Amino acid sequence: MNSITALPATMKFIDHGAGGPASSMQMATGALPVLADDEVLIRVAAAGINRPDVSQRSGSYPPPKDASQVMGLEVAGNVAAVGSAVTRWKVGDAVCALTPGGGYAEYCKTPAAHCLPIPAGMSMLEAGALCETFFTVWANVFERARLVAGETLLIHGGSSGIGSTAIQLARVFGAAQIIVTCGDQAKIDYALRLGAHTGINYKTQDFVEATMAATGGLGADVILDMVGAPYFQKNMAAAALEGRIAQIAFQHGSKAELSMLPLMMRRLTWTGSTLRARPKSAKAAIAAALESQVWPKFAATPDALRPHIHATFPLEDVAKAHQMMESGTHFGKIVLTV
Amino acid sequence: MNSITALPATMKFIDHGAGGPASSMQMATGALPVLADDEVLIRVAAAGINRPDVSQRSGSYPPPKDASQVMGLEVAGNVAAVGSAVTRWKVGDAVCALTPGGGYAEYCKTPAAHCLPIPAGMSMLEAGALCETFFTVWANVFERARLVAGETLLIHGGSSGIGSTAIQLARVFGAAQIIVTCGDQAKIDYALRLGAHTGINYKTQDFVEATMAATGGLGADVILDMVGAPYFQKNMAAAALEGRIAQIAFQHGSKAELSMLPLMMRRLTWTGSTLRARPKSAKAAIAAALESQVWPKFAATPDALRPHIHATFPLEDVAKAHQMMESGTHFGKIVLTV
Numbered sequence: 247m248n249s250i251t252a253l254p255a256t257m258k259f260i261d262h263g264a265g266g267p268a269s270s271m272q273m274a275t276g277a278l279p280v281l282a283d284d285e286v287l288i289r290v291a292a293a294g295i296n297r298p299d300v301s302q303r304s305g306s307y308p309p310p311k312d313a314s315q316v317m318g319l320e321v322a323g324n325v326a327a328v329g330s331a332v333t334r335w336k337v338g339d340a341v342c343a344l345t346p347g348g349g350y351a352e353y354c355k356t357p358a359a360h361c362l363p364i365p366a367g368m369s370m371l372e373a374g375a376l377c378e379t380f381f382t383v384w385a386n387v388f389e390r391a392r393l394v395a396g397e398t399l400l401i402h403g404g405s406s407g408i409g410s411t412a413i414q415l416a417r418v419f420g421a422a423q424i425i426v427t428c429g430d431q432a433k434i435d436y437a438l439r440l441g442a443h444t445g446i447n448y449k450t451q452d453f454v455e456a457t458m459a460a461t462g463g464l465g466a467d468v469i470l471d472m473v474g475a476p477y478f479q480k481n482m483a484a485a486a487l488e489g490r491i492a493q494i495a496f497q498h499g500s501k502a503e504l505s506m507l508p509l510m511m512r513r514l515t516w517t518g519s520t521l522r523a524r525p526k527s528a529k530a531a532i533a534a535a536l537e538s539q540v541w542p543k544f545a546a547t548p549d550a551l552r553p554h555i556h557a558t559f560p561l562e563d564v565a566k567a568h569q570m571m572e573s574g575t576h577f578g579k580i581v582l583t584v
Numbered sequence: 585m586n587s588i589t590a591l592p593a594t595m596k597f598i599d600h601g602a603g604g605p606a607s608s609m610q611m612a613t614g615a616l617p618v619l620a621d622d623e624v625l626i627r628v629a630a631a632g633i634n635r636p637d638v639s640q641r642s643g644s645y646p647p648p649k650d651a652s653q654v655m656g657l658e659v660a661g662n663v664a665a666v667g668s669a670v671t672r673w674k675v676g677d678a679v680c681a682l683t684p685g686g687g688y689a690e691y692c693k694t695p696a697a698h699c700l701p702i703p704a705g706m707s708m709l710e711a712g713a714l715c716e717t718f719f720t721v722w723a724n725v726f727e728r729a730r731l732v733a734g735e736t737l738l739i740h741g742g743s744s745g746i747g748s749t750a751i752q753l754a755r756v757f758g759a760a761q762i763i764v765t766c767g768d769q770a771k772i773d774y775a776l777r778l779g780a781h782t783g784i785n786y787k788t789q790d791f792v793e794a795t796m797a798a799t800g801g802l803g804a805d806v807i808l809d810m811v812g813a814p815y816f817q818k819n820m821a822a823a824a825l826e827g828r829i830a831q832i833a834f835q836h837g838s839k840a841e842l843s844m845l846p847l848m849m850r851r852l853t854w855t856g857s858t859l860r861a862r863p864k865s866a867k868a869a870i871a872a873a874l875e876s877q878v879w880p881k882f883a884a885t886p887d888a889l890r891p892h893i894h895a896t897f898p899l900e901d902v903a904k905a906h907q908m909m910e911s912g913t914h915f916g917k918i919v920l921t922v
Contacts, residue, residue, distance in 0.1 A: 390853075478844065493848045500845040506816065507838040510831045510856035515728075518848035 253278060253287075253326060259316050259351035260564050265305030268568040273561070279314065279348060279355035283331035286358045288341060290584040291323040292374025292558075293349035295567050296407065297495070298522065302347075303568065309347045310522065318349020319522065321356075322364065322373035323584075332358040340364045342373035344381050344521075344529055350564060352584055359530035362537055365544035368552070375553040375579035379411035382494060382521050384540065385532050386470065387412055388419070390517050391490035393468045395420030400457055400466035400484060401442070402426075402473050405433035405577045407553075408494065410440055412470050414551050417441035418543050425460055427453050429574075436577045441550065457484040465489060475499035482508040482516075493518030554578030591616060591625075591664060597654050597689035598902050603643030606906040611899070617652065617686060617693035621669035624696045626679060628922040629661040630712025630896075631687040633905050634745065635833070636860065640685075641906065647685045648860065656687020657860065659694075660702060660711035661922075670696040678702045680711035682719050682859075682867055688902060690922055697868035700875055703882035706890070713891040713917035717749035720832060720859050721808070722878065723870050725750055726757070728855050729806045729828035733758030738795055738804035738822060739780070740764075740811050743771035743915045745891075746832065748778055750808050752889050755779035756881050763798055765791050767912075774915045779888065795822040803827060813837035820846040820854075831856030892916030 261274035281287055299317045301307035309315060322342040325335045335341065341361040348354045364373045387393050399416045403409045404426025416424050417440075425444040426437040434445030446456040457466055465486035471477055474496030481491050491514065509516060521529070543551050556576040559567040561584050570576055599612035619625055637655045639645035647653060660680040663673045673679065679699040686692045702711045725731050737754045741747045742764025754762050755778075763782040764775040772783030784794040795804055803824035809815055812834030819829050829852065847854060859867070881889050894914040897905040899922050908914055 390851075474844070493844065496845065496848070500848075501841065501843045503839065503841045505839045506812070506831065506854075507834065509854065510834070510838075510858060511861065513728075513855070513857040513862075515853055515855040516844075516847065517851070517853040519851040520848060523849065524851075 253353075257352040258561070259348075260318075260561065262303045262317060265303060268303070268565040268572070271303060271564050271568070278353050281327060281329045281355055283329040284357050284359070285329045285355045286325050286332055286335050286341070286361060287327040287353055287355050288321055288323040288343060288361075289326040290321045290349065290352060290354050291370045292321065293318045293351075293354075293561075293582045293584060294320040294375040294378055294407075295571055295580040295582060296320070296378045297571065299350075300568055300571055313346040314348030314354075316348045316351055318347060318351065318354065319345055320374065320377040321345055321349040321354050322370045322376070323354075325361075326353060328358065334358055335361060340370065342376050344377040344533065346522075350561065350582060357526050357530065359526070360533055362533055362541065365541055367548050368544065371555060371558060371581055371583065372553045375407070375555060375581045378521070379407045379553075379579075380415075380536060380540065381529065381532050382408060383411045383415055383470070384536055385521065386492040386494050386519060387416070387468060389532075389535070390519060391468045391470075391492040391515075393419070393421060396422045397467035398423040398425065398461055398464070398486065400425045400427075400453075400469045402469075402471050402477065404428045404437035404442055404445065406472075407579045408470070408472065409437065410554050410578050413437055413440045413442050415540070418547055418551050423461065425457055425466060433577060440554070454480050454484045461486070468492065470494065472496075473498050475502040478502045478504055482512075482514060485512065485514050488513050488515075490515045490517065494520070555581055557581075558583050591691075595690040596899070597686075598656075598899065600641045600655065603641060606641070606903040606910070609641060609902050609906070616691050619665060619667045619693055621667040622695050622697070623667045623693045624663050624670055624673050624679070624699060625665040625691055625693050626659055626661040626681060626699075627664040628659045628687065628690060628692050629708045630659065631656045631689075631692075631899075631920040631922060632658040632713040632716055632745075633909055633918040633920060634658070634716045635909065637688075638906055638909055651684040652686030652692075654686045654689055656685060656689065656692065657683055658712065658715040659683055659687040659692050660708045660714070661692075663699075664691060666696065672696055673699060678708065680714050682715040682871070684860075688899065688920060695864050695868065697864070698871055700871055700879065703879055705886050706882065709893060709896060709919055709921065710891045713745070713893055713919045716859070717745045717891075717917075718753075718874060718878065719867065719870050720746060721749045721753055722874055723859065724830040724832050724857060725753070725806060725808055727870075727873070728857060729808075729830040729853075731757070731759060731806045734760045735805035736761040736763065736799055736802070736824065738763045738765075738791075738807045740807075740809050740815065742766045742775035742780055742783065744810075745917045746808070746810065747775065748892050748916050751775060751778045751780050753878070756885055756889050761799065763795055763804060771915060778892070792818050792822045799824070806830065808832065810834075811836050813840040816840045816842055820850075820852060823850065823852050826851050826853075828853040828855065832858070893919055895919075896921050
């Protein structure tokens, strides 16, 4: 491990103990992560908060065995040390990164191949809120569900971090129509400002009917869903012929009584993935695809493609950040500053 | 329409009236089909029987509005006339063809682009039993579910017409392991003779456990299913990481209580299609892919790729043919000779 300046002996991090409510988190002090040959140590400047963090904290989503037990799936900061096999990054480089966990800390390690340069014109704060949603949306909407220019994308949860990123990426890559579902008009307005063409209030409208109305009866070519069970049958009904449904979470359950007839009759494809469970090589491949295909867009279309930061909290106020995430009142991302 | 020899004024065909049991079918006499510019008229020598024919006869699967009301989705024979825009075929050419219906007759019309030359070394009888299963398996297993060399394919109904074709095509295209489920040992033996590596008796074995045992716990990369509801959850459990399930029928229903969790956690893809409902252009594209990729294999590996004819019946004995299909005792294809 090479580092220019001496690293401290210990670091601060957020410990959630055995798990529980937001108040169970507290600042702790411990050893810095030990690097493998292919890893880098990042001095964390900003760490994005994601919904899986809340599940991990409450105890319902244990991290993989070989990952840090500390929460935090994405960070931005400067490289503080590199493993012996790392050639791409050197100490001092500003990077944003997908992490295997451990982002709620002063220092965080991750494979070098999961780091990306800070995009052109972007602040460290914004970059800290970038990777989790960009990796997830790219892998699911563009790779698995193969959204291409000219198609229609239906995004559930249009004002969430994932939703915001999906709207922006779909817009930049030429989706002909971007339809979002949200729970109130303020969230719809936010999604429309980000680039969505049509907003559906799922509390007052049937999203299948509204999607069909917005598409001249054709339906959506790609549907990005994290709601789950109550939307399974409706997603199949809202999909176009040869439509693809990408399932990235089951926030309202994964079990339902289903008729699969539309899947065959309308030649749908239903797929999905979680990011955290994927092997290092798969995440590295997504990072490489993002760098070659998405990173140039940040410079070309800076206003169209930018993480929207709803709120920032210093690391010690992590409980407030989690409470805000759980309240569901945020638009876009919540970020910890370290 | 060009024809060398005068066509008869009328032809014989099988009329199933308003639908019902096999005995409701009878020989009838009627006008020959009228060709559109892009169609050919085939003097039918052999017409394959397929399961959808039985559904159509019994009244549960009405044909598309613009299709012949006569049963019969595949034929082989000689071209008897061609539409004004047809350049590929001339009167007298021996062809096998996917038809929009109308195969149970002395003459049948179909788009010229849905005809293929009789493969090298194949009899007219065999060629008449070729298209429906080859189009279906190619479009679903190879195009939609993207089976590639080195992968494992699980085929339900391994001794059916579809199953037989899937075994042979998977073998010829380099599948590392072909697993079939069948209802008795004789059918398993038949599937093994066709090239399957592993047979599972679904009446005495759990196919999920048996598939896992046969794959060292990895599961099947592609699953071809026509059983439906009782297999939905089990198919997801028997699929490998990144596995693909192709649904081509729902013989035992399409509704079930399902947990979709494995679809996301194991990054599965569930898709499917019916052949008959697809537009002419899609069927033409499948025909073109078969001709370029599969037809050369008939000459290169004649013994490995050959429709297995279980029984033939003259057109007037169609009721016996349907009774055999409904009994489920056949291995491979049942063909009408005209």
